[in-house]
Amino acid sequence: MxxxxxxxxxxxxxxxxxxxxxxxxxxxxxxxxxxxxxxxxxxxxxxxxxxxxxxxxxxxxxxxxxxxxxxxxxxxxxxxxxxxxxxxxxxxxxxxxxxxxxxxxxxxxxxxxxxxxxxxxxxxxxxxxxxxxxxxxxxxxxxxxxxxxxxxxxxxxxxxxxxxxGVPLDIWWFRLPRRDVDPQGFAVRVGDGALLAMIDRGSYFQVGYQIRKGSDARLRAEGIEAFHRRIAALAPEFADRIGAVRSWDDVKLLAVRxxxxxxxxxxxxxxxxxxxxxxxxxxxxxxxxxxxxxxxxxxxxxxxxxxxxxxxxxxxxxxxxxxxxxxxxxxxxxxxxxxxxxxxxxxxxxxxxxxxxxxxxxxxxxxxxxxxxxxxxxxxxxxxxxxxxxxxxxxxxxx
Ligand SMILES: Cc1cc2nc3c(=O)[nH]c(=O)nc-3n(C[C@H](O)[C@H](O)[C@H](O)COP(=O)(O)OP(=O)(O)OC[C@H]3O[C@@H](n4cnc5c(N)ncnc54)[C@H](O)[C@@H]3O)c2cc1C
The missing domain is CATH 3.50.50.60 (FAD/NAD(P)-binding domain)
Known part of the structure; x- marks a missing residue:
């Protein structure tokens, strides 16, 4: 463009x-x-x-x-x-x-x-x-x-x-509701084996969650509840709204290259x-x-x-x-x-x-x-x- x-x-x-x-x-x-x-x-x-x-x-x-x-x-x-x-x-x-x-x-x-x-x-x-x-x-x-x-x-x-x-990562890409008191702009959380990047888009966060390259199918097989627990462990402030991600259809895989x-x-x-x-x-x-x-x-x-x-x-x-x-x-x-x-x-x-x-x-x-x-x-x-x-x-x- x-x-x-x-x-x-x-x-x-x-x-x-x-x-x-x-x-x-x-x-x-x-x-x-x-x-x-x-x-x-x-x-x-x-x-x-x-x-x-x-x-x-x-x-x-x-x-x-x-x-x-x-x-x-x-x-x-x-x-x-x-x-x-x-x-x-x-x-x-x-x-x-x-x-x-x-x-x-x-x-x-x-x-x-x-x-x-x-x-x-x-x-x-x-x-x-x-x-x-x-x-x-x-x-x-x-x-x-x-x-x-x-x-x-x-x-x-x-x-x-x-x-x-070669790249070590792929990204899960999903949205979470954002409240006025939440961080603005861009924020990162790092925890055990995971990194979460949050992009503030006003009423919601666009979230990128880093996973090991090629691990998408295995992690999805663990179920959406395991995903909820993973995110809540990394960003406890989202524990009460992670349910907004209802199914794997809400989580897109972005293959990194x-x-x-x-x-x-x-x-x-x-x-x-x-x-x-x-x-x-x-x-x-x-x-x-x-x-x-x-x-x-x-x-x-x-x-x-x-x-x-x-x-x-x-x-x-x-x-x-x-x-x-x-x-x-x-x-x-x-x-x-x-x-x-x-x-x-x-x-x-x-x-x-x-x-x-x-x-x-x-x-x-x-x-x-x-x-x-x-x-x-x-x-x-x-x-x-x-x-x-x-x-x-x-x-x-x-x-
Ligand atoms: C998960 C992820 C997050 C990223 N986040 C960032 C970030 O925050 N900041 C940053 O700077 N970079 C980021 N990047 C990298 C960035 O997205 C790319 O480097 C950048 O978008 C490249 O721009 P582009 O115009 O070359 O291609 P794209 O932005 O991919 O644009 C390609 C365009 O071509 C269109 N198109 C595709 N195929 C066809 C076709 N056959 N006919 C007609 N149109 C077609 C597409 O619809 C699209 O509009 C990220 C990458 C990934 C994977």
Whole structure:
């Protein structure tokens, strides 16, 4: 959606296909990072974003070995936005879609699912799709961009090679009622072998509960009462409302994956966001990375698209620009899987943990030099090599 908006502002004819009829998908993360907030300002959408109901996260606490925690203090960030905004992602997408519709060359088609690629002489020249009425069709394009997430049908059809990295976790995703006295924004609970992340969405919490990769079927077989007990043990304040999760139908399994394409493009085709590099939820940085990819792609592709002459080298430049941020961010996620997630799943971290009690080297370092907390804050809220709106996409606040 971000790429569609930026290209349309450059005067490029662009069609965004979204397989669902609306953006109301629970699975989307809620984070709008400091660098994305700056980008929205540059696009003239900052005021409209601020007017939407949202929560603000200024501090995060990440459990480390030895029952210490890493405090990520976003107040140490440079720039105008020293926080992460929490807003259900459908509101952000609606905002971008509305801005896109103001551009004459922008088309958004909802309920249209891409089912395959159109090829001519070895080059991708568009997509095959099925629309909401069940009719099949084809759409030709100078460039097809796969932005269809971590189970991308487009990249599967492309034949591009995928490099998979193992992950230790999957997520159970469910809702619990929220009361006014409950914590706001984002909160984490860590206990014996479990981690629970709570996203405040006003009247309810969207809850992510981390389980061992591949353990979903076995845990479901224990029954919904065992699930209730598990959550109540970790967050006793929810014991009186966990019954709101009536059956396993209310608990969705989100399969986590971490992978990357060694090459993000083929003639006529470019993969971005999770379609190029599926992100783990750890650190909540995947949305930001996908948005930054889109900005880089718009910058490098707008002129060749306007000229009607997009070469393989133009697509390659996007990957070259975004490869280092992707590699570094995914490497940090892998480190966090080893240093935090695996010990949590093994019951070594948290209130009831049995793990080492000696403060980790990282915890000792951060305690000694608190200003170093600015590094994780920067990595989470701004990210490596943040992108800024190209001049053709910039608008004043009132536009
Ligand atoms: C459990 C979990 C929690 C997460 N929480 C966070 C978080 O809090 N913060 C964060 O930054 N990251 C989070 N992430 C990572 C984040 O979700 C992704 O990195 C990010 O959404 C990638 O954005 P994207 O635009 O590439 O793909 P997506 O957000 O997955 O968007 C893909 C879009 O393509 C559409 N689509 C799919 N297939 C087709 C098709 N065939 N035809 C047409 N449309 C199609 C989908 O409906 C969807 O709208 C989380 C990941 C998981 C697994």
């Amino acid at each position: 971000m790429l569609g908006l930026l290209l349309a502002r450059a005067g490029v004819r662009v069609t965004v296909l979204e397989k669902h009829d609306d953006f109301l998908r629970d699975f989307r993360g809620d984070t709008v990072h400091a660098s994305t907030l700056t980008l929205l300002d540059e696009l003239g959408l900052g005021e409209r974003f601020s007017a939407m109901p949202h929560r603000v996260v200024q501090r995060m606490q990440v459990p480390l070995q030895s029952s210490t925690s890493l405090v990520v203090d976003l107040g140490l960030l440079p720039g105008p936005h020293r926080h992460i905004a929490m807003v259900p992602q459908w509101h952000l997408l609606d905002l971008l879609a509305e801005a896109g519709r103001r551009e004459p060359s922008f088309t958004l088609r909802m309920g249209v699912e891409v089912t395959g690629l159109l090829r001519e002489h070895g080059r991708v020249v568009g997509v095959r799709y099925r629309d909401a009425g069940g009719s099949d069709g084809g759409l030709h394009a100078a460039v097809t961009v796969a932005c269809d997430g971590r189970t991308s049908a487009v990249r599967a059809a492309s034949g591009l090679r995928v490099r998979e990295f 971490l992978d990357r394409l060694p090459r993000w493009f083929n003639p006529g085709l470019l993969c971005l966001g999770d379609a190029a590099h599926a992100m783990s939820p750890v650190g909540g940085v995947g949305i930001n990375l996908a948005i930054q990819d889109a900005v880089a792609a718009a910058r490098y592709l707008a002129a060749p698209l306007r000229r009607g002459d997009v070469r393989l080298g133009d697509l390659a430049r996007v990957q070259v620009r975004r490869w280092a941020p992707t590699f570094l961010t995914q490497s940090l996620q892998q480190l966090a899987h080893r240093a935090v997630i695996q010990p949590v799943l093994a019951g070594e971290l948290g209130q009831g943990g049995t793990g080492p009690r000696r403060p980790s080297r990282l915890a000792r370092l951060l305690r000694r030099f608190p200003r170093l907390q600015a590094i994780p804050a920067y990595m989470v809220a701004i990210g490596v090599l943040p992108e800024h709106a190209p001049s053709f996409a910039r608008r004043s606040g009132s536009s």
